[in-house]
Amino acid sequence: MGKTMAEHLRFAVAYWHNFAWPGGDPFGGQTFDRPWFPDRISDPMQGAKLKADVAFDMFTTLGAPYFCFHDADVRPEGANFAENTRNLEEITDVFAGKMEQTGVKLLWGTANLFSHRRFMSGASTNPDPDVFAFSAATIKTCMDATHRLSGENYVLWGGREGYETLLNTDLKREMDQMGRMLNMVVEYKHKIGFKGMIMVEPKPQEPSKHQYDFDVATVYGFLQKYGLEGEVTMNLEQGHAILAGHSFEHEIALAQALGVFGSIDMNRNDYQSGWDTDQFPNNVPEVALAYYHILRGGGFTSGGTNFDAKLRRQSLDADDLLMAHIGGMDICARGFKAAAAMIEDATLENAVQQRYAGWNDTQARDMLAGKMDLTSIEQHVRSNDINPEPRSGRQEYLENLVNRFV
Numbered sequence: 565m566g567k568t569m570a571e572h573l574r575f576a577v578a579y580w581h582n583f584a585w586p587g588g589d590p591f592g593g594q595t596f597d598r599p600w601f602p603d604r605i606s607d608p609m610q611g612a613k614l615k616a617d618v619a620f621d622m623f624t625t626l627g628a629p630y631f632c633f634h635d636a637d638v639r640p641e642g643a644n645f646a647e648n649t650r651n652l653e654e655i656t657d658v659f660a661g662k663m664e665q666t667g668v669k670l671l672w673g674t675a676n677l678f679s680h681r682r683f684m685s686g687a688s689t690n691p692d693p694d695v696f697a698f699s700a701a702t703i704k705t706c707m708d709a710t711h712r713l714s715g716e717n718y719v720l721w722g723g724r725e726g727y728e729t730l731l732n733t734d735l736k737r738e739m740d741q742m743g744r745m746l747n748m749v750v751e752y753k754h755k756i757g758f759k760g761m762i763m764v765e766p767k768p769q770e771p772s773k774h775q776y777d778f779d780v781a782t783v784y785g786f787l788q789k790y791g792l793e794g795e796v797t798m799n800l801e802q803g804h805a806i807l808a809g810h811s812f813e814h815e816i817a818l819a820q821a822l823g824v825f826g827s828i829d830m831n832r833n834d835y836q837s838g839w840d841t842d843q844f845p846n847n848v849p850e851v852a853l854a855y856y857h858i859l860r861g862g863g864f865t866s867g868g869t870n871f872d873a874k875l876r877r878q879s880l881d882a883d884d885l886l887m888a889h890i891g892g893m894d895i896c897a898r899g900f901k902a903a904a905a906m907i908e909d910a911t912l913e914n915a916v917q918q919r920y921a922g923w924n925d926t927q928a929r930d931m932l933a934g935k936m937d938l939t940s941i942e943q944h945v946r947s948n949d950i951n952p953e954p955r956s957g958r959q960e961y962l963e964n965l966v967n968r969f970v
């Protein structure tokens with residue numbers, strides 16, 4: 565039996581934008597008023613528990629099957645590592661009970677290694693080995709919490725893994741540090757028997773001037789260099805793809821072609837923005853193309869559609885959180901239906917098959933199979949008087965066809 569649309573999409577709500585972000589931007593602070601914020605409640609752990617009550621109410625009201633979190637979104641900030649860990653463990657117990665009661669599951673967990681000022685110059689790429697150690701220990705505790713909650717994946721977005729000026733930066737050293745950290749994460753995954761995917765999330769140019777995990781191609785090169793192919797996949801985000809000068813579907817299709825596609829953060833950056841706006845998705849044709857490539861590559865395995873999207877800071881009314889997710893789910897559903905219709909119709913797939921049909925010829929295949937070298941190919945071109953003429957790619961027709969399904 566085929567999967568339902570909901571089983572394909574695997575929606576998740578992101579804890580950070582909904583329950584931890586106060587509505588600030590680089591030019592102004594908090595605009596939101598929430599009963600669990602520190603200015604309203606003096607006991608931080610009580611605030612964290614109140615927040616969890618509201619969060620799970622929201623997940624069930626929306627019928628969202630999954631959620632995602634960073635340690636720092638869910639637990640109060642402690643005075644030191646031990647206190648952070650105790651706080652995370654306490655809230656993990658609360659989550660375990662709520663997940664049991666509601667059936668809501670964890671798509672992925674992650675560590676916030678970018679907000680606290682100690683991460684100002686990076687986490688694993690920090691010049692200070694104490695920050696490297698603090699980061700490694702924090703990742704371990706977040707993997708433990710994710711594993712305990714039967715999380716289906718673990719994500720690493722390289723928040724401040726980048727540099728501001730090369731004049732004080734040793735690129736090779738910093739990349740080696742990051743490579744070692746990621747290898748330790750993979751070793752620990754196997755040690756504890758965590759079955760989910762480890763996913764790196766690429767993003768260029770923000771918050772550091774240059775980010776090491778720039779885009780899919782850059783991260784792939786990094787994984788190869790540090791022997792992590794086959795162990796690490798990627799979590800791809802619309803807004804990050806746009807900032808890197810790509811389209812969302814380009815990054816998805818490239819990750820699939822390289823065998824490293826994992827999951828998506830669904831949101832929207834407008835094309836004129838030079839920074840990450842994390843808006844809710846609002847463009848059906850764009851979402852349709854993203855899901856078209858996801859479906860074409862076989863769909864999600866343990867990944868899903870995480871709404872990494874926040875209200876605009878003028879949306880003071882907390883009900884807007886529901887409205888925004890309902891609207892976002894609607895856009896995804898419409899995009900997904902269009903994508904499924906494009907697959908079913910097969911005109912696009914046939915166009916790809918036809919475009920490369922020449923490669924079905926045995927001699928053509930020999931060129932790729934290592935059976936011919938440059939000398940024998942030269943003989944082949946001469947003896948058959950090969951003189952290619954340009955062939956039509958039917959580009960306008962195909963691009964217009966896509967719009968018929970939306």
Ligand code: ASO
Binds near residue numbers: 675
């Ligand atoms: C916040 C970032 C987002 C990422 C998440 C995980 O905005 O892109 O998915 O953290 O660290």
